[in-house]
Amino acid sequence: MLEQDVDFVRDRWEFAAVDAALARGLPVLAICKGMQLLNVALGGTLKLDIPGHKLPEQKDNDIQPLRFETKAAHRFEKVNSSHHQAIDTLGRGFEIESWCATDDIVEQIRLRNYPFALGVQYHPERGKIYDSLFEDFFDRINKIN
Numbered sequence: 381m382l383e384q385d386v387d388f389v390r391d392r393w394e395f396a397a398v399d400a401a402l403a404r405g406l407p408v409l410a411i412c413k414g415m416q417l418l419n420v421a422l423g424g425t426l427k428l429d430i431p432g433h434k435l436p437e438q439k440d441n442d443i444q445p446l447r448f449e450t451k452a453a454h455r456f457e458k459v460n461s462s463h464h465q466a467i468d469t470l471g472r473g474f475e476i477e478s479w480c481a482t483d484d485i486v487e488q489i490r491l492r493n494y495p496f497a498l499g500v501q502y503h504p505e506r507g508k509i510y511d512s513l514f515e516d517f518f519d520r521i522n523k524i525n
Contacts, residue, residue, distance in 0.1 A: 395421050407496040407520035409513075412463055415489065415499030422471030422491075430466045430485060440506055445481040452477035452488065454513045459502035461487055466501065474499075496520045 398421040401408050410418040416426055437443060439462040448455050455478070467486040470476065477498075478488040491497035496517065504510035 391417075402494070402497070405495060406524065407517055408491075408498070409517045410497075410499040411505065412501060412503060413465075415501050416465055416467065418491075418497070418499045419467050419471045419474065419489065422473060424471030424474070425468040427466050427468045430464055439503075442507055442509060444487075444502070446478045446487055447481045448478045449476060451475075452490075454488070454498070454516070456502075456509060459487060459500075460506050461485075461502040463501060 394417050398408070398418055408418065420426065440460060442456070442458040442460050444461045445458050446456060461480070467489070470486075470489065473492050473494070474489045475492055476486050476488070477490050479485065480487055485501070487501045489499045498513075498517075500513070504513050
């Protein structure tokens, strides 16, 4: 990653937003870079260049097979994960819920002991199989006073 690819103002705002949301106990659904940011905000690190995870066919097609932790509430057999960075070490309090079956890249994490903070490396907004994930998130948003 080149320095001109980094937006420091946006990064500061996003880290502050994560801190504020977690401090208030708000539901968090972090997608792609959002999962990476959530992980780093809680002390985790990233692998900065992942070969084979930014292929055009991965962007819009659910072709990447996953394996799951048995406790994962949201389980998808295959996802449309297209990215060039990934989690290296987990941030404080996270559990890995799913990995790419072919190379063990983390695809889904959950913050333990928190009502709902889920990070997904894949793009549920691009597919039709992810309704249960969004329904769960929106139900929790609707319950906020």
